[in-house]
Amino acid sequence: MPCSLRNKHLIPTIDDIDKYFGIKGSKILLRIDINSPIDPETKDILDDSRIRAHAVTVRELVERGAAVVAMSHQGRPGDSDFVSLGKHAELLEKHTGLPVRFIDDVIGPAAREAIKSLQPGEVLLLDNTRLVSEEIIEATPEKHAESIFVTRLAPLFNYYVNDAFATAHRSQPSIVGFPMRLPSAAGRVMERELTALSKLYNPEERPRVFVLGGGKVHDTLRILEHLHSNGAVDRILATGLVAELFMVAKGINIGEANLRVLEAKGLLSLLPRARRLLLRGLPIETPVDFRTLVDDHIEVETIGHIKGVIKDIGPQTVKMYTEIMKEARLIVMRGPAGVIEDPRFREGSRELVRAAIESNAYVIVGGGHLNSIIAELGLAGRPNLHISTGGGALLLFLAGEDLPGLTALAKSAEKFFSQLTG
Numbered sequence: 098m099p100c101s102l103r104n105k106h107l108i109p110t111i112d113d114i115d116k117y118f119g120i121k122g123s124k125i126l127l128r129i130d131i132n133s134p135i136d137p138e139t140k141d142i143l144d145d146s147r148i149r150a151h152a153v154t155v156r157e158l159v160e161r162g163a164a165v166v167a168m169s170h171q172g173r174p175g176d177s178d179f180v181s182l183g184k185h186a187e188l189l190e191k192h193t194g195l196p197v198r199f200i201d202d203v204i205g206p207a208a209r210e211a212i213k214s215l216q217p218g219e220v221l222l223l224d225n226t227r228l229v230s231e232e233i234i235e236a237t238p239e240k241h242a243e244s245i246f247v248t249r250l251a252p253l254f255n256y257y258v259n260d261a262f263a264t265a266h267r268s269q270p271s272i273v274g275f276p277m278r279l280p281s282a283a284g285r286v287m288e289r290e291l292t293a294l295s296k297l298y299n300p301e302e303r304p305r306v307f308v309l310g311g312g313k314v315h316d317t318l319r320i321l322e323h324l325h326s327n328g329a330v331d332r333i334l335a336t337g338l339v340a341e342l343f344m345v346a347k348g349i350n351i352g353e354a355n356l357r358v359l360e361a362k363g364l365l366s367l368l369p370r371a372r373r374l375l376l377r378g379l380p381i382e383t384p385v386d387f388r389t390l391v392d393d394h395i396e397v398e399t400i401g402h403i404k405g406v407i408k409d410i411g412p413q414t415v416k417m418y419t420e421i422m423k424e425a426r427l428i429v430m431r432g433p434a435g436v437i438e439d440p441r442f443r444e445g446s447r448e449l450v451r452a453a454i455e456s457n458a459y460v461i462v463g464g465g466h467l468n469s470i471i472a473e474l475g476l477a478g479r480p481n482l483h484i485s486t487g488g489g490a491l492l493l494f495l496a497g498e499d500l501p502g503l504t505a506l507a508k509s510a511e512k513f514f515s516q517l518t519g
């Protein structure tokens with residue numbers, strides 16, 4: 098069954114490729130997103146959850162008789178996490194239980210020879226796609242279909258499968274170029290994401306409550322602008338640094354120490370945008386109390402009396418947010434409520450995650466930090482919970498934005514899957 102993209106476009110799945118063209122004996126180019134946190138000193142992979150997730154798709158394609166060539170980016174050129182994928186290959190081998198050959202090349206003669214000689218049942222991982230300079234350029238699918246990256250590799254394959262939901266918001270050759278040249282489909286991780294997220298477009302799934310915290314305040318503000326102007330959210334429960342910014346924008350005194358934190362992070366310049374959103378009626382709740390650090394002592398301080406440095410939300414806020422979540426049909430969470438790297442400040446995030454999962458709502462959680470809380474609480478298998486591999490892509494999708502990677506798959510379907518699209 099193809100997955101439906103906002104009831105408008107159909108995106109073929111692996112089953113469709115198998116049914117209409119046949120996978121056995123084919124060669125498949127598989128775009129995954131195994132971009133992982135990397136230790137800046139040792140260059141070790143700190144979290145392999147994305148590798149584990151994509152291993153399922155790799156194994157299934159191999160079991161269906163394909164030769165699988167996987168590719169992914171890792172970091173951005175110039176950053177400390179921009180590394181080669183040798184260690185990723187070892188982990189992919191561990192999680193698939195299959196031998197995975199790695200080649201430190203992407204589109205050169207060595208990579209092309211390795212691809213040509215790959216046999217059905219075998220797996221090859223190419224090196225970091227962002228070693229190819231074209232891969233950091235944002236352009237249309239038609240333009241990227243003419244890139245050297247795509248024109249060199251596409252003729253070596255029968256199909257392209259995109260499993261990289263977490264990169265679907267980038268219009269780069271490895272995401273949007275190949276679908277213009279090859280019959281293409283969504284992989285299992287992508288399919289799972291789209292199926293879960295399509296629930297959001299069910300008009301009955303309201304009220305929708307977004308619990309947004311963490312430290313990526315620039316990103317979150319942009320997402321809030323989309324969410325609000327598209328009418329995609331009924332209530333926002335702010336935590337983390339996002340909450341602190343909106344409290345200042347509302348004129349609430351958060352104390353000198355916390356203003357300094359916002360200033361040091363360059364967040365005070367976002368105040369006019371936050372105020373504009375408030376003026377336009379953004380339905381956002383902010384905390385009423387916090388766990389703070391005052392001279393190395395943990396205190397619970399209520400607003401109007403904050404002297405310490407804010408580290409987590411307080412118990413009254415947890416209570417208030419829990420009551421609101423009880424009314425929700427859909428809850429989306431991203432970013433922790435506090436500085437959860439310190440175990441003394443995990444309580445707020447733990448309580449909110451627990452309350453969301455125990456509510457009557459369907460819960461979608463994105464971003465690494467809250468996922469670590471879910472793992473710690475042993476809640477990962479709950480039937481009303483979807484743990485997304487995406488961060489920015491997830492929130493932009495939920496904000497109603499078209500993601501280039503998905504649009505390219507839908508366009509490809511029109512070109513190559515007339516059986517599905519009519």
Ligand SMILES: Nc1ncnc2c1ncn2[C@@H]1O[C@H](COP(=O)(O)OP(=O)(O)O)[C@@H](O)[C@H]1O
Binds near residue numbers: 464
């Ligand atoms: N009140 C706060 N003050 C400072 N940092 C905070 C606060 N609340 C959360 N954070 C920080 O936010 C970071 C995680 O945010 P983010 O990267 O946006 O989440 P995710 O990785 O889940 O997408 C953590 O490092 C955490 O310490």
Ligand SMILES: O=C(OP(=O)(O)O)[C@H](O)COP(=O)(O)O
Binds near residue numbers: 172264
């Ligand atoms: O980790 C990713 O994004 P995320 O941090 O928003 O989840 C994706 O791999 C995209 O990476 P990019 O933001 O360098 O294009």
